[in-house]
Amino acid sequence: MDTTTDNLVSPQRANPLRGAWRACRDVMSHAARSALDIALPTLCVACREPVAGVGVCADCWTQLSFIERPYCPRLGTPFVYDPGSGMLSMEAIANPPAYQRARAAVRYDDVAKVLVHALKYQDRTDLAPAMGRWMARAGSELLDGADVLIPVPLHWRRGWSRRYNQSGALARVIARQSGIPVASDALRRTRPTRQQVGLSRNDRARNVQGAFKVAAERTSQIQGRRVILIDDVLTSGATVDACARVLLRAKAAQVDVLVFARVVDTMKAPI
Numbered sequence: 315m316d317t318t319t320d321n322l323v324s325p326q327r328a329n330p331l332r333g334a335w336r337a338c339r340d341v342m343s344h345a346a347r348s349a350l351d352i353a354l355p356t357l358c359v360a361c362r363e364p365v366a367g368v369g370v371c372a373d374c375w376t377q378l379s380f381i382e383r384p385y386c387p388r389l390g391t392p393f394v395y396d397p398g399s400g401m402l403s404m405e406a407i408a409n410p411p412a413y414q415r416a417r418a419a420v421r422y423d424d425v426a427k428v429l430v431h432a433l434k435y436q437d438r439t440d441l442a443p444a445m446g447r448w449m450a451r452a453g454s455e456l457l458d459g460a461d462v463l464i465p466v467p468l469h470w471r472r473g474w475s476r477r478y479n480q481s482g483a484l485a486r487v488i489a490r491q492s493g494i495p496v497a498s499d500a501l502r503r504t505r506p507t508r509q510q511v512g513l514s515r516n517d518r519a520r521n522v523q524g525a526f527k528v529a530a531e532r533t534s535q536i537q538g539r540r541v542i543l544i545d546d547v548l549t550s551g552a553t554v555d556a557c558a559r560v561l562l563r564a565k566a567a568q569v570d571v572l573v574f575a576r577v578v579d580t581m582k583a584p585i
């Protein structure tokens with residue numbers, strides 16, 4: 315007589331048992347999360363005060379400087395006053411970028427910097443949904459008619475150390491908001507580059523020169539398409555400009571740029 319059958323559970327009994335275990339596990343998991351929320355309330359990422367949900371508290375929210383019109387239609391830098399329809403900033407006239415238009419949700423001030431660093435270096439991917447929604451709002455005119463979103467890529471070594479690309483996380487949120495697909499692997503960073511922080515404008519441009527390429531097997535995702543580059547911060551614009559040049563050489567119809575925050579040089583008059 316085969317006694318091994320004594321230890322088997324029939325399929326009819328297994329399903330209810332498995333369902334009961336899952337239900338019990340879900341209840342315990344919910345209880346553990348609730349207890350953790352009570353013991354460790356969510357803190358504002360900027361000032362560390364308790365806050366409902368995720369992100370920033372009401373006080374820090376008021377310190378976020380959202381970029382609204384009037385701004386340069388090419389660079390998206392805010393104007394001090396409205397110069398009239400179609401007027402470009404002096405920088406856009408003197409140094410026109412390879413990309414067509416750039417838009418940013420907020421100025422890169424103290425609170426925005428904390429949000430960016432938390433997403434980028436502290437695994438705070440829970441911030442991406444709010445930041446991505448603000449970007450989608452700021453870039454609504456760019457998203458209208460765009461074909462594909464391309465996050466600015468990390469070199470594989472840096473991506474491995476960080477475990478994710480913050481620009482890719484933002485791009486996925488914007489894709490859900492807009493319905494525009496993300497081509498995460500269409501653009502590649504072919505060599506590691508130095509951190510841009512602390513470099514001069516010219517050094518930034520030299521640092522990223524030749525650092526990007528379009529994957530040969532992905533050119534069909536680029537040719538004839540209106541592309542939006544997604545990144546977290548726009549400082550001098552050297553990185554996105556280098557990316558745009560590569561995409562245009564790959565026959566992209568147009569390249570625009572959408573970022574969460576941009577540096578606004580208050581020492582220079584925008585017009």
